[in-house]
Amino acid sequence: MDQGFEPSERVGSTGKFPSSNKYDIVIVGAGPVGLLLSACLARWGYSIKHIDNRPEPTKTGRADGIQPRSLDLLRNMGLKSDIMAYEPAKVYEVAFWDPVSSGTGIHRTGTWASCPSFIDARYPFTTLLHQGMIERVFLKDLKKNGVEVQRPWTTKGFKTDAKADSEYPVEVNLEHVDGEYRETVRAKYLFSGEGARSSVREQLKISIKHKDPIAHIWGVMDGVAVTDFPDIKMKCTIHSEHGSIMVIPRENNLVRLYIQIASSTDKDWNPRKSATEEEVQNSAKRILSPYKIEWERVEWYSVYPIGQGIAEKYTLDHRVFMGGDACHTHSPKAGQGMNTAFLDALNLAWKIHHVEAGFADRSLLESYEPERKLVAENLLNFDAKYAALFSQRAPAAKDVAAASQQSNSGEEENEFIATFKESCEFTSGYGVAYNPNSLNWSSSHPAQSPHINPKGNKLRTGRILINATVTRVVDANVVHLEQEVPLNGSFRIYVFAGKPPKTLKALADFAQNLNKKSSFFSSYLRSDIDKVSHHEQHNPHSHFFTFCTIFSSKRSAIEISRDVPGVLARYRDHVYADDVWDQKVPEAEAAAHAKMGLDQELGGVVVVRPDGYVGIVTSLVQGAGTVDSLNSYFDAFCSKAISEQKAHL
Amino acid sequence: MDQGFEPSERVGSTGKFPSSNKYDIVIVGAGPVGLLLSACLARWGYSIKHIDNRPEPTKTGRADGIQPRSLDLLRNMGLKSDIMAYEPAKVYEVAFWDPVSSGTGIHRTGTWASCPSFIDARYPFTTLLHQGMIERVFLKDLKKNGVEVQRPWTTKGFKTDAKADSEYPVEVNLEHVDGEYRETVRAKYLFSGEGARSSVREQLKISIKHKDPIAHIWGVMDGVAVTDFPDIKMKCTIHSEHGSIMVIPRENNLVRLYIQIASSTDKDWNPRKSATEEEVQNSAKRILSPYKIEWERVEWYSVYPIGQGIAEKYTLDHRVFMGGDACHTHSPKAGQGMNTAFLDALNLAWKIHHVEAGFADRSLLESYEPERKLVAENLLNFDAKYAALFSQRAPAAKDVAAASQQSNSGEEENEFIATFKESCEFTSGYGVAYNPNSLNWSSSHPAQSPHINPKGNKLRTGRILINATVTRVVDANVVHLEQEVPLNGSFRIYVFAGKPPKTLKALADFAQNLNKKSSFFSSYLRSDIDKVSHHEQHNPHSHFFTFCTIFSSKRSAIEISRDVPGVLARYRDHVYADDVWDQKVPEAEAAAHAKMGLDQELGGVVVVRPDGYVGIVTSLVQGAGTVDSLNSYFDAFCSKAISEQKAHL
Known part of the structure; x- marks a missing residue:
């Protein structure tokens, strides 16, 4: 393991060249996936060249939901208290609103826990905080471990050639976004956490497979509202005769509204359809009626199309890897983007570490793609199922109550309850179960002994350890x-x-x-x-x-x-x-x-x-x-x- | 209330004079009591001149124990997470070691919870952290509210004269410790949180009444030890044939040792008796034998005499007040110094606020001294009782077990158990009970109605609210x-x-x-x-x-x-x-x-x-x-x- 850290220099800007242009890893993109990978490898002593094409961290908008399992992870990294210092909103329950059956307006049909007690979570809530603040927590941690993200820089191509340098087989060309400075570095690994538009993925010619041909256009707005709508501090899914809206509470009295502006299933589908901030506000007014809503200020507004897709490969040669949105895109509704990105990075980070520290065989890296691609596929399937769950019918109060109980009675569960439980496990992050392989023991693992998997054992390999x-x-x-x-x-x-x-x-x-x-x-x-x-x-x-x-x-x-x-x-x-x-x-x-x-x-x-x-x-x-x-x-x-x-x- | 804040200037240093020399309060001393008072009044909008005669916050040593009730308070101020970010040691149990009955050496005779479950505490432990770090947390909070402590400055006298200025009756003369700069300010109040050597107390000619004629000389050492003594991370009271020692764990593998070097009850009592760092280390070695202890480094070492005393008055005119060590001194054993100081300040802070905001009659300030002096007297009495509790005999395991249970059985408790319970309540900070007065309702309060103090009520006036x-x-x-x-x-x-x-x-x-x-x-x-x-x-x-x-x-x-x-x-x-x-x-x-x-x-x-x-x-x-x-x-x-x-x- 290369313990020496060589901070890069702007070539030409100071006249100084880096004394070595070799790094353990080059990480492109300082969003959630890149930052978590960097934070892990930095604390384990690896040398990192981390670049991002934005001049500064995310200023507004983007992902903001940290699921219970991710919060466990952030705590394990010592970063949870820094996150909590920003006083994020916490979502414990989700409320459902539907049109009233007679007359006009909406009414609440029920609420349910976002992480019910049958899930043994330390933090049974979703933490909502502006992505820029989350990024800052990571950047501070990286700095403590000697890594600073080089901005605004981008990649201009790379090649892997073990013959040229068997220890540092990846050559990466970096460039300042204004094209003024360039740098060529060698690395053991290259990682793309560039988001949906990954230049690395493009160069590798890895295609995105769209699970579902349906695309959606979403409008999203963050702002401070004055309203008498009683659930403005809850996560809400609101259906009305005037359309649908999703409400997500945020830090500092902010609230986020998601409105689906168009869907490729619409008769008048137009992939370029858009809506102004004012149109979305008026739409929200109509949907929330008879409640009133006015905006004190709007922090961010955006309209963007989203398709549901998964990259066919996460790596070609186990030297150049991708993760996060570069590998999977999906609707923002379930709040899974950042969380899936974190866990992609964590999965890869320790495997790189164990290979480079000499502990594991290099083939360990081959488990990254199947473990994480399965999760992305489940996420996309879940997204569809989750939507269907609600379009069929509003959940009856008794079903929600029954589903929220921990039941070991062996009673038959109806499909609604089964799907509900599964979805809670999934959205909390505790539903992730990696398939059997050399790391996750099963009856087909080479290790065979009567002592393995003793009678009564409630732990499942490939799942997270139970809290105690x-x-x-x-x-x-x-x-x-x-x-x-x-x-x-x-x-x-x-x-x-x-x-x-x-x-x-x-x-x-x-x-x-x-x-x-x-x-x-x-x-x-x-x-x-x-x-x-x-x-x-x-x-x-x-x-x-x-x-x-x-x-x-x-x-x-x-x-x-x-x-x-x-x-x-x-x-x-x-x-x-x-x-x-x-x-x-x-x-x-x-x-x-x-x-x-x-x-x-x-x-x-x-x-x-x-x-x-x-x-x-x-x-x-x-x-x-x-x-x-x-x-x-x-x-x-x-x-x-x-x-x-x-x-x- | 004067909302305008005028930071003071070094007279002559910049050529600038303060545009106004009037403050709501002048606070002398930036230890726990002064800082907490300042932090309260600053967030409620008062203008503060806060000085300290030290050039910077406490570097080493001093108080370090935050009791459960104080931690509640710090959380209520939004400061707990900043304290916890320093990763303080947490003491959940106290271990007692005595000489073995046959042969040489020591053995553990028992442990007990420092805050047993019969006390309904959110944080049933003592938090141990270097005072300087605690001060820094407050200084950061003060800065956020526009207050900076002016250092190293001291007071050169004051006078109260309502005729000269009825709104700002206190005139205070301040001076840089090197005598180079001087400043005269007017204030509504003056507060001395100067510690045991209070110049304000001296000028007021308020004497210290020594409850107990016994004085002690203590040696205290903070350092990092390498030892096989198993309870080095617990709070321990160790008696051996070679003397006694108290062990207090600290942050960053530090440990604090308290050794009583001399007592005025000793035959060869000499109030100037001292001991070198090496002598204390050798003494610790003998006391801990057969366990070994070596020091990797010593951070702080000090020998100081302590008498148990209480100031006869906390104020003379309800314009000039004192609190913390300026009013009461006692042994460091029970870890109460900083906590009592915090609660002195809190008691005074809101009373000043309610008078100055026009809510309360000025006579409200008269309740500060009786409420807080009672606590100081209880503390000194407790200190004596606590010591006696252990000198009589080592606690039997069954007594400790019985005492630690919440018992509403009405069974008669033996004296040991009663004293134990009382001492746990006292040291946790939950034992404080203010006597009846206009704030703490009793049957002699002017408010009389059959609706007051309803049947079944478990809350006691003058005591803290029960957690829920x-x-x-x-x-x-x-x-x-x-x-x-x-x-x-x-x-x-x-x-x-x-x-x-x-x-x-x-x-x-x-x-x-x-x-x-x-x-x-x-x-x-x-x-x-x-x-x-x-x-x-x-x-x-x-x-x-x-x-x-x-x-x-x-x-x-x-x-x-x-x-x-x-x-x-x-x-x-x-x-x-x-x-x-x-x-x-x-x-x-x-x-x-x-x-x-x-x-x-x-x-x-x-x-x-x-x-x-x-x-x-x-x-x-x-x-x-x-x-x-x-x-x-x-x-x-x-x-x-x-x-x-x-x-x-």
């Missing part, structure tokens, strides 16, 4: 277990250690087998391991993994020096007591164990990918079985031959 | 009711409106009677009431009060335009549904009503002082009774004659 509140032993702090390891690019290995007397031997065996030659533990020890600070909490042995140990005991009953064996004891800041009561499992003595579906006395081991998705779950058994299972799991994608057996071949 | 989680109606956000009104200097009037059909008439009568001539509502309407923004949430009618209305209904059942009558409807952002389940009252349908002890169907009205303490509780009845009761309450300290009866005299 526990007590940290060293300082008795009550903490969120899923947030305890920051976004450090490491696999998170949660050793649920059950009740100490029962698991004493199993835990000792686990620690001992980690230390064996060719285990995943021994294979990737830090080269500077002797110089690691006493205060290093997360990566004392390796950047490949971080261990957490969780006991089914009261905190006061746990003595780290006695109960945590071998190398695990070094992670003293990651030892927890599963002793916090949880409303979701009110009867459980050890709520975290219970929520994961692990035996409260015997525990189990959960491996979570660096991006937070479950990789594999095993039981915690005496002997070598548990570590052997993990070795086999990691062997499926690691750069070295892992596991005792293989090492002895 | 509710759903805000306009945006369905789940919120903390006690935080919904920011620190805006207004009385908070919580109308618990029970079940709408049952209280329909009572609520309408309440709204109607507010509007009557000479009611507290009508008496203090804003002069700019016609120009108030549609978006004003808290003070649309007056800076004297903010109304909140809370129904015992599901959010979706509440329609503000239908259910909230008259002037109350204008507080549309402060209408709530009491529909959030609370673990503390698991059976209640309306948890907030239940926690306050108000009838879940019939409601009640709670008046909370601008500083968060309950003033009066009444039932919500049909007719004029409820508003009449509030009128009589406010009449006891308001500047105008309040209430119908009086107006008709």
